[in-house]
Amino acid sequence: MKSNILIIELYENMIEMEEKTVAETRVELAQIMYPEHANPAGNVHGGYILKLIDQAGAIVAARHTHSNVVTASVDRMDFISPAFIGNLVFAKASLNYVGKTSMEIGVRIEAECLKTGRHTHIGSAYLTFVALDKDDNPIEIPKVIPETEEEKRRYEEAQQRRKRRLKKSRASKDEPQSCIVRPEKLEEF
């Protein structure tokens, strides 16, 4: 009986380790900007754009790993052009690189003017997501297969960025507290 429990626990902590191509997990979200997304002058809020970036990145990470994923870091984001109410905003996200338990996803934001069809580049960001098991521990994830020349270039560049990022991000971590764990785990404290 005990061994059955062990097998179930092992299974719950496993994720499908099948390698995937970049094309298999990439996404493109599209959303019209309404007044609720913007300031009184009609400029879309930067925070709303960041939310779209995080959502698009998280979808790619979840498609690649089929597990719970969290954002570990967002690299610098410059808003190089504005987006306005009435624009169709796209978040184009794809997997650049996979480490052991983390992965880098690149997200490009574009705004389409629906009157002309013209696309404007709003900004791009690199995000790192970590896959977690049911106990919120980082879990090993499948490798990615870069196929095109562009995907191979992004893979190489992401590897270099990861080295620089990890050098900088040695923030000290607080002890876990009972009020920031999942509600169903509160009774363990």
Ligand SMILES: CC(C)(COP(=O)(O)OP(=O)(O)OC[C@H]1O[C@@H](n2cnc3c(N)ncnc32)[C@H](O)[C@@H]1OP(=O)(O)O)[C@@H](O)C(=O)NCCC(=O)NCCS
């Ligand atoms: C992200 C998190 C799971 C990392 O936990 P940790 O105890 O540092 O785990 P590890 O040291 O084992 O690192 C796990 C992976 O994350 C990577 N990582 C950790 N901190 C990172 C950071 N600041 N930037 C980029 N990658 C990071 C590590 O390099 C490692 O990747 P690898 O396995 O591919 O080499 C943890 O910090 C966390 O839960 N943060 C909160 C996440 C969250 O809630 N995000 C939403 C916003 S509130």
